[in-house]
Every structure is written in C-alpha cells, then in structure tokens.
Amino acid sequence: MTLEVKQLTGGYFGNPVLSDVSFNIESGELVGLIGLNGAGKSTTIQEIIGLLTPYSGTIELDGLTLQEDLEAYRKKIGFIPETPSLYEELTLREHIELTALAYGVDVELAMERAGVLLDTFRLSDKLDWFPVNFSKGMKQKVMIICAFLTEPSLYIIDEPFMGLDPLAIQDLIDLMVKMKNDGASILMSTHILSTAEKFCDKFVVLHEGKVLVAGTLAELQSKFDMPGASLDEIYLTLTKQEVAEHHE
Numbered sequence: 001m002t003l004e005v006k007q008l009t010g011g012y013f014g015n016p017v018l019s020d021v022s023f024n025i026e027s028g029e030l031v032g033l034i035g036l037n038g039a040g041k042s043t044t045i046q047e048i049i050g051l052l053t054p055y056s057g058t059i060e061l062d063g064l065t066l067q068e069d070l071e072a073y074r075k076k077i078g079f080i081p082e083t084p085s086l087y088e089e090l091t092l093r094e095h096i097e098l099t100a101l102a103y104g105v106d107v108e109l110a111m112e113r114a115g116v117l118l119d120t121f122r123l124s125d126k127l128d129w130f131p132v133n134f135s136k137g138m139k140q141k142v143m144i145i146c147a148f149l150t151e152p153s154l155y156i157i158d159e160p161f162m163g164l165d166p167l168a169i170q171d172l173i174d175l176m177v178k179m180k181n182d183g184a185s186i187l188m189s190t191h192i193l194s195t196a197e198k199f200c201d202k203f204v205v206l207h208e209g210k211v212l213v214a215g216t217l218a219e220l221q222s223k224f225d226m227p228g229a230s231l232d233e234i235y236l237t238l239t240k241q242e243v244a245e246h247h248e
C-alpha cells in the first residue's frame with residue numbers, strides 16, 4: 001500500500017493553506033508529520049481523508065483517488081482524530097458494531113478483534129457503557145479501538161499521544177509497530193519529537209503550508225550538516241532559520 005500526495009495545493013474556501021505539498025508513504029512505513037502550530041498538518045490530513053478537496057494536485061492510495069471510488073478509498077483509511085467524536089446515543093459495543101458495518105467487516109470478526117484491543121486498553125468491562133460519559137483518554141481509546149479493528153491499509157493519527165496516560169501511549173506505540181510490521185502504512189502528526197524520532201521511519205516537516213524537508217533522520221542530519229543531531233535539534237534550527245528569514 002502506498003499513499004502518494006503530489007503537488008497538493010489545498011485548504012479552506014478562500015484560504016489555500018497548503019502549497020505544492022508532495023510526499024509518499026510506502027507499505028510498512030511510519031511517517032511523522034511535524035510542524036509548528038498552524039503549519040498545515042491537520043489541513044493535510046483533512047485533504048487525505050477527503051474532508052477537504054484539493055485546489056490542485058493529486059492524492060492516491062494504492063493508485064486509487066477518492067474521486068474514482070469514494071467508498072473503496074475511505075475503507076482503506078483508519079482515522080483517529082485529535083478530538084474524539086462519539087455518538088451520544090450509542091454504547092461502546094454499538095460503536096464497534098457500527099464501525100464494522102461502515103467498513104464492511106463481519107460483526108463477529110470485529111468483536112473478536114475488538115476483544116484483544118479492549119483488553120489492551122483496559123475497557124473490556126465497559127462494553128455496555130456510553131463512551132460520551134468516558135474520560136478524555138478513555139474516549140481517545142475508543143477511537144483507537146474502532147480504527148484498529150478495521151485493519152485498514154493506512155492509519156492516520158492526529159496527535160496520537162494527547163490525553164493518553166503513559167501506559168496507553170506505550171500500548172498504542174506497540175500496536176502501531178505491529179500493524180506497520182504487518183505491512184500497514186501510518187501517518188501521524190505530532191509535536192512530541194523525541195517519541196517521533198524513536199518510532200518514525202521518515203519525517204515530513206511542514207512549514208507555512210509547504211514541505212520544508214522530508215526524509216529519514218539520517219537524511220535530515222546529512223542535509224543540514226548536523227551529524228548526530230536529534231530531530232528536536234534539527235527541527236528547532238530549521239524553523240528558527242525560517243522564522244528569522246520570514247521576518248527579515
């Protein structure tokens with residue numbers, strides 16, 4: 001599975017935030033989307049999941065565009081938003097069943113997959129509870145469980161570590177690594193660069209709606225002549241330069 005974003009210019013009505021954004025994610029790759037507040041990370045994600053339509057450029061998943069087959073395209077993606085969105089009138093069990101139906105996964109199989117995930121995230125005894133009444137982190141876990149039980153080819157996770165306790169962060173990372181090793185692709189946006197550095201294969205650095213640089217840590221170190229530097233160090237140097245140039 002590959003995601004290919006090519007020369008994407010896009011954003012909101014009257015506000016083209018992204019300009020000429022290109023990057024790709026191969027099967028088995030975990031890619032970190034990083035950038036300052038307002039850099040365009042969430043906008044990029046919204047373009048990929050089809051909530052926004054590109055002004056120009058293309059987005060292909062396994063060679064398929066959303067325009068060609070919306071349903072097939074959407075089913076390939078498991079999306080975990082930054083802010084959990086849950087149905088007030090549905091129990092946790094019903095959220096799992098609804099997700100299964102939406103993704104065309106057999107309900108029994110979905111419950112089986114969910115069983116393992118519910119154990120991992122310590123929610124097994126809450127199946128008949130209403131997630132709208134859960135804590136913030138528990139709600140986030142429901143979104144994670146629903147995305148992972150569909151076993152999509154591309155996971156898109158917006159700020160995955162926000163609101164999760166340290167145990168849940170580790171559990172989520174273990175899950176991401178497992179899915180990636182099974183051939184899935186993962187795009188995650190994050191500000192937690194030390195964690196991103198440890199687990200991501202590649203990085204796409206966005207700045208003011210443009211790709212400032214993309215590549216592995218080794219590629220970034222060599223490109224900016226900062227051997228042995230951490231992602232944090234490279235990123236801070238880069239953005240400070242950009243911000244300084246912008247204000248000159």
Ligand SMILES: Nc1ncnc2c1ncn2[C@@H]1O[C@H](COP(=O)(O)OP(=O)(O)OP(=O)(O)O)[C@@H](O)[C@H]1O
Pocket residue numbers: 012013015017035036037038039040041042043044
């Ligand atoms: N609904 C909207 N309509 C118009 N402009 C928007 C809308 N949402 C975001 N923007 C603008 O798009 C730009 C990029 O925002 P975006 O949310 O993609 O940034 P981000 O990199 O995800 O930031 P953060 O790290 O703060 O989450 C910002 O200038 C923002 O003001």
